[in-house]
Amino acid sequence: FMGRIKEQPEAFSYGFATMTRSLRSKVWNAAGPRNPARLATAANPLIIDLDASLVHVHSEKENSAGTYKGGYGFSPMIAMADYGKANGTGEVLAVQLRPGNRGANSAASHIEVLGQALAQLPDDFYDEHGNLRGEKILVRTDSAGSSREFLHHLDSLGIQFSTSYSLPVLKERFIRWIDQKKYWEPALDANGDQRDDAWVIDATKVLELRQYPPGTRIYLRAEPLHP
Structure with a gap:
């Protein structure tokens, strides 16, 4: 065998x-x-x-x-x-x-x-x-x-x-407009509950993903740095 x-x-x-x-x-x-x-x-x-x-x-x-x-x-x-x-x-x-x-x-x-x-x-x-x-x-x-x-x-x-997505350095300057919290939404955990002091934003139009599958979107998350 x-x-x-x-x-x-x-x-x-x-x-x-x-x-x-x-x-x-x-x-x-x-x-x-x-x-x-x-x-x-x-x-x-x-x-x-x-x-x-x-x-x-x-x-x-x-x-x-x-x-x-x-x-x-x-x-x-x-x-x-x-x-x-x-x-x-x-x-x-x-x-x-x-x-x-x-x-x-x-x-x-x-x-x-x-x-x-x-x-x-x-x-x-x-x-x-x-x-x-x-x-x-x-x-x-x-x-x-x-x-x-x-x-x-x-x-x-x-x-x-x-x-996950490694943000190219050249694209970091394109996301400065989202420094204002009014553009962000509260982040949710895996159970759908709101996370403390964590926010997300859809940045697909700003970062212009190219040659990715149709409908691919990129979201950025912001939260305090880990101590």
Whole structure:
């Protein structure tokens, strides 16, 4: 069996994803009204977080390498389902093993690990023809996942997205007009409650996002600096 895995890794990957999808469908169905797949809607989608993490090792393991933090080891890209504290917080869907010197802002890595995660989602995320119901999913990343290539990939799948955005220095001067608080709205937390002393503003027209998926918007948040 191990010999066949070496000769046909794609077949093993497909079989593993199919098995995991079937198993996850049964486990989530057993959750009844707390089933994350049934709770997911376009207005309240299942959140999939994508992020790279550093794993330090103390010997020369296969494919290990130096990290940007001066350590040594691996930098796996991880896809995690977050379905809220009230429903059990979440679980890991897929992990892409990578050497420690791989950057976090790789569109190829984001696309690959997302594909592995989507293949393992329960049947409720697919229609009768096997097509992904992307509107029931929201992918969330830090600024490493804000590349146009990755966001256009999400848009092609009909998946919603929320990413951090590194504001170019040349564009900072365009947001001086929003220093006046009258243009801002109170920020809300994940439960829809107003946050203390935090404000947001839609700055899409000012920053002029170009070559991003249609409908992409950029919001700025203002709050006191952390002590």
